[in-house]
Amino acid sequence: MAVAFLPHPVLPGTLSSADHLLSRRLQAAPTPCCRCAGRRARPLPPPQALPPVATAATATSDYGTPNSSLERVYLPPPLLTLATPEGATVLLPAAEAAHLRARRVRPLASVLLFNGTGTLAVAVLLPPSEAAYFVADLASVAATGVLDGGGGGSCPPPSAPRRRQRRRDPPLLPSAVRLTAPPFDVSPSDGLTAAVALPAAPASADWAVEKLTEVGVARIIAIPTARAAGAAGGPSVAAASVAARADRWRRLAVAATKQSLRPVVPDVDVSPVWADVLVLVAATADRGEAVWVADVEGVELGAFLVSRGGGGVGLRGGMLLVGPEGGFTPGEVEDLVRAGGVLVRLGGGRLRVETAAVAAAAAIMMVRCADT
Secondary structure, X not given: OOOOOOOOOXXXXXXXXXXXXXXXXXXXXXOOOOOOOOOOOOOOOOOOOOOOOOOHHHOEOOOOOEOOOOEEEEOOOOOOOXXXXXXXXXXXXXXXXXXXXXXXXXXXXXXXXXXOEOEEEEEEEOOHHHHHHHOOOHHHHHHOOEEOOOOOOOOOOOOOOOOOOOOOOOOOOOOEEEEOOOOEEOOXXXXXXXXXXXXXXXXXXXXXXXXXXXXXXXXXXXXXOOOOOOOOOOOOOOHHHHHHHHHHHHHHHHHHHXXXXXXXXXXXXXXXXXXXXXXXHHHHHHOOOOEEEEEEEEEEHHHHHHOOOOOOOOOOOOEEEEOOOOOOOHHHHHHHHHHOOEEEEXXXXXXXXXXXXXXXXXXXXXXXXXXX
């Protein structure tokens, strides 16, 4: 007996099995765009809620320090000053734009701007299309860096042809922020100056600059001494090399300021002449500020700080001097004491130059925080 297998009857207005399977596949496949017609496009992720916009009240914590929840953006003057109006659009430098891109900060997210002198401001990161709209006049941007709004132009073409980017690299677009509140000032009244005979080894000198910035030093000076003049200049190092190292130290100071939530970026200078160091020491002592000179023959630094020093020397401002490996020479110690310095030591052990500088600066800043 022969059995005939008949197909399933298809009712009007319905789909057959093959058509139903084909329709399911078409529904699962994403719709290709005009640029990749015929290719399989990657489905877009679901939209996410944008973070709330911060205000000036939430930019600082209860202790007056910047809020760590906001990404920090460094805009040196004149890009950001106390006179920058609320609602102003500021074009970000290339380094800061790359930093936000590496941190995966999304458009319309709140960021905390700081200019390195104590001025802070809350802003939002603009989308690339809106940032390109405000880049209308390169001359005005180069002169002031601040656009009041309006614009009306488009992103100008680059002055030089760029290299061909790989397919996975996103295009380089301008980045800008818009102030959502007026800038405010949180700069301290004074700060500690650290004059250190930085080691000639680049890694040790970089570490010292980074850690001195993190503990709150307001100014870092690389000084020359009779036993080590290479890091601060002199016959052993060319002037171009000294300038290159100083530029690197300044960049490290900016990065350390971001990491430590400090409102002020310390000044990093190089003093190639010993006579200039003595003039600075004398000027600091004449203002009634303390001058600490690290030396094995000095008094214990901790006891000196607890007793507030002698002669009414306060804890505001001040200057810390740390010599090279082997310490200052007897002649240099005599010159510093004559200029108004006080010899102090850190325990009875022997420390490296960078360790002694960071430990002494941290002890001074810790006593100041406890005093306030």
